[in-house]
Amino acid sequence: MQHPPPNPRPPTVIAVDGPAASGKGTLARAMAAHFGFDYLDTGLLYRAVAYFGEVTPPVDAAAELAAATLARVTKLAASLDPQRLNDPHLKSEKIAAAASYIATFPALRAALRAYQVNFAQTPPGGLGAVLDGRDIGSVICPDAKVKFFITAAVEVRAKRRFLELYGQGHKVVYAAILHDLIARDRQDSGRQTAPLTEAKDAIRLDTSTLSLEDARDFVLAKAQVQLS
């Protein structure tokens, strides 16, 4: 009699959450490379919807997105082409603000959920997935094997973002970047649906005074322990 094949091991998931420019993307990528897992920057999904859906945040924060626009971008989100996530336009601060705005709409978040859950459950390499964002440990992958919450003082994050953009040749003003980050933190943490929160079982790391090497060593060591 033939036995059914044994159940393959479900892929391992590492969830990494935190505010903008906390270093979570760099650390998530480092863990993915170290463990041979696939990496998904979920912020790119919101950025792609904002950019390709041509969303502009309203000047008046109380103004609602037109129902027709919401229906259009929700449709776009439900069938997002992964190739579109590589578009360099997604990296701008203007698109970050539009992404943060669009991310406040529950219907849009629901439409992007399937993409993220699918990636976590069936990563291309089959071994495991590292996802970074705002609600990965709390909403998208609450059963993740390892959860991190990466943070840093807003002034430190603004300085990092300033140096990154300045290094790429952009004309940037530190005070404007700081202002935008404060506004984005407020919007991402204050929204009603899936706000940026530290999952109860997350390992917290404040990178304000850490070198990249020290932060990387910390997350790799912690993840190693939890995965073994």
Ligand code: DC
């Ligand atoms: O990670 P990022 O800065 O590229 O994200 C851009 C915006 O997208 C962020 O300000 C809020 C939103 N976002 C979200 O609401 N949930 C996620 N999991 C990832 C990003």
